[in-house]
Amino acid sequence: MSSILCGVCEQTSDSFNFGALSCNACAAFFRRVIASNRIPKVQCDRKCDLTSRILRRLCSNFRYQKCLKIGMDSKMVKSGKPEEPSILEELKQSYRNPEELRRQTFKNDGQSKLVFFFEEMNNLCRIDINLIMDTLMKTFTRLSSPMQNNQHRCLISNFLGPFIIVDQCFLSVDSEFTILADGNYVYTRDLHEHFQSSNQGDSKAAETSLFLAPYWKQRRNIMGRTFKELKMDVSEFLVFCALIYWDFGLHEQSDECIEIRLERRSRILKELKLSEQSLRSENDASLRIGQIMLALQMVQKSVSMMEEYKTISIIYDLCAKHCPLFQMSEGGL
Incomplete structure (x- = not known):
């Protein structure tokens, strides 16, 4: 049985996160961006290879846009999940x-x-x-x-x-x-x-x-x-x-x-x-x-x-x- 891949970085997906299949790392990245209320600045032509660990850490804007493209919903970060325990x-x-x-x-x-x-x-x-x-x-x-x-x-x-x-x-x-x-x-x-x-x-x-x-x-x-x-x-x-x-x-x-x-x-x-x-x-x-x-x-x-x-x-x-x-x-x- 083939593995289900993250829609952002193509690593093995853990589960549905904020409405889309993704790995835990990309889900955590999306959560941080939404919680900060600051969209990362564009620093490339948005054609970066996000399967590269180095590039996906450097190119935050393209990674964020890819999260949106695969269906991640910012509303689910703010209110769609119960409050995390302390x-x-x-x-x-x-x-x-x-x-x-x-x-x-x-x-x-x-x-x-x-x-x-x-x-x-x-x-x-x-x-x-x-x-x-x-x-x-x-x-x-x-x-x-x-x-x-x-x-x-x-x-x-x-x-x-x-x-x-x-x-x-x-x-x-x-x-x-x-x-x-x-x-x-x-x-x-x-x-x-x-x-x-x-x-x-x-x-x-x-x-x-x-x-x-x-x-x-x-x-x-x-x-x-x-x-x-x-x-x-x-x-x-x-x-x-x-x-x-x-x-x-x-x-x-x-x-x-x-x-x-x-x-x-x-x-x-x-x-x-x-x-x-x-x-x-x-x-x-x-x-x-x-x-x-x-x-x-x-x-x-x-x-x-x-x-x-x-x-x-x-x-x-x-x-x-x-x-x-x-x-x-x-x-x-």
Whole structure:
């Protein structure tokens, strides 16, 4: 049985969108044009080959005209479909799930303790990554559909390492310690106790402390300070996480993935704008959104540092080379 093709770009069609057969990427493009109330300017002779990913991204006007020609209806964008559910509300509900699972899994009972052995934190990270995959990541994956599985994996591998970092910073915003997922903590100003080993014969522990102390210091000064200054609420934090997840410029990211990412980022930022405007004046809301967006640069710096210290750990055969955060950082931001 032959595939049904999109009437705009001739890629495999997903379904009827706004009255015409099209792929998800072209449907998202049409929705954005209508929502912006600005028709793209003519920049060609309207004979571009829209089967080319490059040309259809560059020639917006011809792509828009082709959408109209195959029967896409702007009225269906504005009123023909029910209002889309709030991404932010779905993420808030999903974020409650790992919080509850953490309480059930780690059974801390409010009795926090200093983590003495780095193996404890490594094991904790492995468990927590599985909890996140079963909760928050399922929501992100559903919100990013339809998308090929390899593209979902691309977004997930890029997201998990940075998420663990920012989640720890969010949990630690009112503390001088780094609070972990199980409620226990690491005192990063003095790592001598933390970088011990449960194996008394492990001579690498002290060496690991020497090499990785600067990493913890810089992470505290960069990400920790940023979060303490911003004091994000849960809504702002989850928008921040969503912007990390729907990142751009990733290796082997498909055109379809880029289109979906753009549409999701646009929606979540609009929801953040409405949320901030309900709490602040228009100018203060704009300033707050700008501060949150600028903080994304700090995540990039933290991930770059993680990559550098992962390399050091491998070269010097440090025990930290087995840290799940180092392993997850391979996706980059």
